[in-house]
Amino acid sequence: MAIQWSLVLFTAIAGAGAWLFACVGASEFKTFGTKAAWPSSIVALVLLIIGGFASLSHLSHPERVFGALGHPTSGIFTEALLLGLTVLCVIVYMVLLKRETGEKARKVLAVAGIVLTVVFTFACGSSYMMASRATWNSIALPLGYLGTAAASGCSLYLLMCAIGKDDDAMGLAGLAAAGAGAAATVLSLVFGCTSGAAFGSDAPVFWVVVVVCGGAVPAVCGWLARKGGDKTLAYAAIACAGGLAGSIAFRAVMWMVGTAVMNCFGATL
């Protein structure tokens, strides 16, 4: 099948938004990062909603989508449910944040947001684990979805902190971006090796955009940005751009290597 761009953008954009909120949630347990919390929450909410609409744009008959309510075991239903719960979590968190109240409730929402983010970004990939597509049918795929979404979302949080000049939060944000970038590198490589994306005709896209831009760049730039300084904003912007490009490319590569079982035996159906 051809690359389904609306699905690619759905998981890449919503995944970045979810991980951005997870970073905000993590900052709830620290005494810093408060300046970036509000604008980051707004951006996270916008990205989650845009991602949701990207998903709907994939459907040729979105008016029938509520039929999915009758089949709660499907991957699409699971993704929609987790996305909806994450959006709800962000909205309630923002209300409490604006009112400057409910510190304990905010912490509960932060934990819920982090858990939902991990499960949601993993579930987006696990929906594609099908016996019919040997290159997808591995735990490496959802882990790659998780890792690349984390790298883009954490890098975006780093950028939000840099734009808001939230110097106190830069250390943690930089480390988060570096850690997520390193994780994205490893998890992308695992998928690339198990699926063959690292060796076939799609290898240049995989190595340059997915591994280098999506993993190594956020890792290095996050590490360099953690101490602050004049170049912090530039490092954060590069990390964010690389993370998002890598996340999108990872999902596109998945489609590029996703041949059906019969194709493996020489038949082109």
Next chain:
Amino acid sequence: MTKHNCIVVNLDKCLGCYGCEVACKMENDVALGEHWSKVILRGPLGEYPNMVKYPLPTMCQQCENSPCVHVCPTGASYRDPDTGIVLIDKEKCIGCKYCMMACPYGVRDWNVATKTVEKCTLCGHLTAQGELPACVKSCAGGARFYGDLDDPDSDVSKELAKYAASDIHTLPDVGNAPATKYIMTSIHGAWKEGE
């Protein structure tokens, strides 16, 4: 009790004339460029002098553990409880194409006009009236059979009963248990699918 209706193709008798493909298109008004039934010319396979080449008619394999039904978010892909045939309710199809991804054989097609997924229905509109599917009726070589695998008196059971188990094949099974059977004896070639 649910039936196991399916097609059996005897490749020893198949001429590779594409008549089944044409009959399917005519009967079901399958759009230009789309196929519910498709004949693939396989080969030459193997090494000289032991080489084989054969036509492989493909269509929905009526898998017993059909992945298309499992992944469908709205229940548009379903198994008919009376006939046991995997069908698509186009009124419920949201066009997510997950079933097309999940099908190991790529035998589901996209209808550009209705923006829904389509596939072989085993000509349910004909079989409901006691007729045979169009591809079976029109097969010039008498190579196609239709019926219930669980009924020993059905055309498919009677044809399969003529052959040894080693001569009866299925397309590669990745846990979906395709019901469609292909007969090919060593006299006419060697089954190469899944090797």
